[in-house]
Amino acid sequence: MNAINNQTLQLIFGDVTLGVSGEDFHYIFSYQTGGLESLSVAGKEWLYRTPKPTFWRATTDNDRGNGFSYKSGMWLGADLFIKCSNVVVAVDGKKVEKPIAPTNNKYTGKEHAESVSLCFTYITNTVPAAEVEVTYTVQVDGTIEVKVHYYGKEGLPSLPVFGMRFIMPTKAVGYTYEGLSGETYPDRMAGGVPGTYHIEGLPVTPYMVPQDCNVHMATKKLTVTRATTLNNADTDKTTFSLQFEALGEPFTFSCIPYTAEELENATHHEELPLPRRTVVSILGKVRGVGGIDSWGADVMPQYQIDATQDISYAFSIKRVLI
Amino acid sequence: MNAKMTWLDDPEVFGVNKLAAHSDHLFYPSKEEMLKKESSLMQSLNGVWQFAYANNAKERPIDFYKPEYDASGFGSIEVPSHIELNHHDKIHYINTMYPWEGHIYRRPVKEDTPEGIGLFSEASYNPVGAYRTTFDLAPGLRNKPITICFEGVEQAMYVWLNGAFIGYGEDSFTPSEFDLTPFIKEQGNVLCVEVHKRSCAAFLEDQDFFRFFGIFRNVTLYAKPELHVEDFYVKPELAEDQRSGSFGVEMKLSGKVVKGTVKIYLRDQKGKELLAAQMPASEKVIFAPVTLEDITPWSHETPYLYEFLIEVYNEANVLVELVPYLVGFRRIEIKNNMMLLNGKRLRLLGVNRHEWSAKTGRVITKEEMVWDIGCMLRNGINAVRTSHYPNQIPWYTLCDEAGLYVMAEVNMETHGSWQKMGAVEPSWNLPGSDKKWLAAVLDRAKTNFEVFKNHPSILFWSLGNESYAEENIAAMHDYYKAVDCSRLVHYEGVHHNRAYEDRISDVESRMYARPAEIIAYLENQPKKPFILCEYMHDMGNSLGGMKDYMELFDRFEMYQGGFIWDFIDQGLMVNDEVTGAQVIRYGGDFDDRPSDYEFSGNGIVFATREEKPAMQEVKYYYERYK
Numbered sequence: 001m002n003a004i005n006n007q008t009l010q011l012i013f014g015d016v017t018l019g020v021s022g023e024d025f026h027y028i029f030s031y032q033t034g035g036l037e038s039l040s041v042a043g044k045e046w047l048y049r050t051p052k053p054t055f056w057r058a059t060t061d062n063d064r065g066n067g068f069s070y071k072s073g074m075w076l077g078a079d080l081f082i083k084c085s086n087v088v089v090a091v092d093g094k095k096v097e098k099p100i101a102p103t104n105n106k107y108t109g110k111e112h113a114e115s116v117s118l119c120f121t122y123i124t125n126t127v128p129a130a131e132v133e134v135t136y137t138v139q140v141d142g143t144i145e146v147k148v149h150y151y152g153k154e155g156l157p158s159l160p161v162f163g164m165r166f167i168m169p170t171k172a173v174g175y176t177y178e179g180l181s182g183e184t185y186p187d188r189m190a191g192g193v194p195g196t197y198h199i200e201g202l203p204v205t206p207y208m209v210p211q212d213c214n215v216h217m218a219t220k221k222l223t224v225t226r227a228t229t230l231n232n233a234d235t236d237k238t239t240f241s242l243q244f245e246a247l248g249e250p251f252t253f254s255c256i257p258y259t260a261e262e263l264e265n266a267t268h269h270e271e272l273p274l275p276r277r278t279v280v281s282i283l284g285k286v287r288g289v290g291g292i293d294s295w296g297a298d299v300m301p302q303y304q305i306d307a308t309q310d311i312s313y314a315f316s317i318k319r320v321l322i
Numbered sequence: 323m324n325a326k327m328t329w330l331d332d333p334e335v336f337g338v339n340k341l342a343a344h345s346d347h348l349f350y351p352s353k354e355e356m357l358k359k360e361s362s363l364m365q366s367l368n369g370v371w372q373f374a375y376a377n378n379a380k381e382r383p384i385d386f387y388k389p390e391y392d393a394s395g396f397g398s399i400e401v402p403s404h405i406e407l408n409h410h411d412k413i414h415y416i417n418t419m420y421p422w423e424g425h426i427y428r429r430p431v432k433e434d435t436p437e438g439i440g441l442f443s444e445a446s447y448n449p450v451g452a453y454r455t456t457f458d459l460a461p462g463l464r465n466k467p468i469t470i471c472f473e474g475v476e477q478a479m480y481v482w483l484n485g486a487f488i489g490y491g492e493d494s495f496t497p498s499e500f501d502l503t504p505f506i507k508e509q510g511n512v513l514c515v516e517v518h519k520r521s522c523a524a525f526l527e528d529q530d531f532f533r534f535f536g537i538f539r540n541v542t543l544y545a546k547p548e549l550h551v552e553d554f555y556v557k558p559e560l561a562e563d564q565r566s567g568s569f570g571v572e573m574k575l576s577g578k579v580v581k582g583t584v585k586i587y588l589r590d591q592k593g594k595e596l597l598a599a600q601m602p603a604s605e606k607v608i609f610a611p612v613t614l615e616d617i618t619p620w621s622h623e624t625p626y627l628y629e630f631l632i633e634v635y636n637e638a639n640v641l642v643e644l645v646p647y648l649v650g651f652r653r654i655e656i657k658n659n660m661m662l663l664n665g666k667r668l669r670l671l672g673v674n675r676h677e678w679s680a681k682t683g684r685v686i687t688k689e690e691m692v693w694d695i696g697c698m699l700r701n702g703i704n705a706v707r708t709s710h711y712p713n714q715i716p717w718y719t720l721c722d723e724a725g726l727y728v729m730a731e732v733n734m735e736t737h738g739s740w741q742k743m744g745a746v747e748p749s750w751n752l753p754g755s756d757k758k759w760l761a762a763v764l765d766r767a768k769t770n771f772e773v774f775k776n777h778p779s780i781l782f783w784s785l786g787n788e789s790y791a792e793e794n795i796a797a798m799h800d801y802y803k804a805v806d807c808s809r810l811v812h813y814e815g816v817h818h819n820r821a822y823e824d825r826i827s828d829v830e831s832r833m834y835a836r837p838a839e840i841i842a843y844l845e846n847q848p849k850k851p852f853i854l855c856e857y858m859h860d861m862g863n864s865l866g867g868m869k870d871y872m873e874l875f876d877r878f879e880m881y882q883g884g885f886i887w888d889f890i891d892q893g894l895m896v897n898d899e900v901t902g903a904q905v906i907r908y909g910g911d912f913d914d915r916p917s918d919y920e921f922s923g924n925g926i927v928f929a930t931r932e933e934k935p936a937m938q939e940v941k942y943y944y945e946r947y948k
Binding site: 060061062065181182183184185186187188189190191192193205206207208209211212213268269270288289290291292293294295297299300303 | 744834836857858859860861862863864865866867868869870891893898900901903905906907908911920921922923924928929930934935936938939940941942943
């Protein structure tokens, strides 16, 4: 795409969604599904379902041994079932009245803006409930800034993980990231060598019992590459990519074909579904794996996630120009 | 003599007609064969044998050992292999519980409870494998005394040759050797072995692993030349100056007439002769220590080995046997409560290792051993604990050559006898102080020593794993102290019975102690240097927080490292019953109950011998703390 300095975003104020489009991208935010429902670049869709905050990691053997999953199990429910309670839309930095009917009757389909942002509020089903705000800001060049904020709540058990989970429609052919070598965790990252690494396919570390895996700490950039879509009219097999970039502090990510729940359910790898999607988790906090023993010793306190404290981080999503 | 099934029940019978354990040397009739490393005095009996399975001793084919027995109903089995992996008897993984938990009530025979006859021999479930093979003697073995060596048979075996009872053996992980000479023929020998899954030895072999049985290591015939070195014990000593030292050797010879000459040579890697000496042959030959200068010490960094050679000449001065062996000079000692190797503080950057192959269980190849060594070396590992039994013989030589420090463990674990559901409850613990069990455990200690005593890589004799601590383990400790002053003795279990702490173990050894607990020990007038014989339990996705352990090296000189638990996941590769694909299975996947399920997988490498992601963390810290 040729950058045009004075180009603006086109806004489509639908009855259920807000469409945002530029020269070769088109995004749809949904009030109904509670988030970003479509992220299409050059005609290729990147989202299978609306991304939501994620709170669960598939129980590791160490988690199981020290009873962590029992103690923190309510986060599994939060991960599976979350409610979007509110959406706030701002155009060019100014909050607008929620543009659903009849408010949106005033629009024409010819609205343009330099930027548009949507802040989704989520409420967990934990007791007590916790709140998360996810703010997407779309810029003229199509870059989406994502700011994620978890509001700490007294009385909630330690978190397994916190971040945003993106499920892509088809299985990626691979990914490239700028960060640390290998699979790293907060308490197991000293051996990670900084660099840029390409991973072919979507490997799932073959721990005997499927469990949380393929986590990469301290990442500046992640590029996911796919070759296929679910679009029946799209027979093009040329690869295409999407990039996640840290804003401020580096993020942590994993990129595998399964959700935490799919991993959690399997006692062996052969019980996992056929890999057909790409599950990218862009994480603000990750619990350590521990290692003192596997029958009681907890992860060291500094590598646990205190759910009573706020967690805040940000990243951008960018299309990759070929 | 006739074989008695009740030996299975009696802790005081752990071997019948077994030859004395001896050094693990190979021997050659000529220089040519020695250079080719192919001895015509050896004959492997590995291969396909006839085989029949029975659920218990009563149902076994009792007469199968008779040469005239019609074995046409027998199937076949590969030797070596585990019987369970041949689809006889259920595969079973269990950790600390005894394998009969929930199936059979058992308490061991003891001094005050001598009942127990039939505990194993009359059990309704105690499978038996009947093995049968026929062989001709290879030309190099004819007209000579013949012994047979079973390097590993789990868990009790009876041997017959040509219808004659040869012997009985327990102790699954050490060689059992028998004399076949009176009954051997040049052709058409019928060798029969009856292997029982469990005997009272099971009480001593409660290791955390898949519970297999069968002939799972090599079976080899050896012919002895007219004069033969039965055993030798080299004494390479490195003095405090770390440069000079001495070399002596004691040996035992056999032969119809033990007369002739024994010559010994010691050469460095460039072929330079440091020592040449000779003595008249006799049943016991002692070469007194000779002082040597400019020795290159053996260590992890420089695993320098010297070539030691024994030549045996008969009365007519004809060379009849050559015994080559690699020896190393190193000095392990405790000074000011710190372990020193060659004068320097020893840092153990170790790993525990079970012998394991995803396809064949504890039947592993030399190639797999070589891979394991290479993996350890490239990841900064400098020490290995043979958890929890003596390993295959070549492993120790590979460690000598690679410079890996070995903690050589006796085949003993009685975990289920004193710890139940995590709680220490030693009301019927073994081996305890019970006289009926003393000889068996001393024999296990002795065999471990006698077979491996010449390996420089062994720095520690370990009295076994998780077997509590009372008089019998103290006796094992005393045994090692009496026979070997060139190594330290290790035992962790004394931690659970402090009454013995001054009598057992040169080191304070713990497993899975938290960093704060280690600090508490080291800050409170510690009596012994501290090591972790097991730490960093790498089950699944784990090995977090290694830093807190490694930094102890910087804070405390008496913190001397540890052994990660463990090297390789014990997972079995099988064909998926749904898709046919090759998949990894673990405890409980074979309808085996009770089980400890995935607790069998704690490796820093997967069962398929691919490194786990955590390995880069091991490498990072171990290379920094060398």
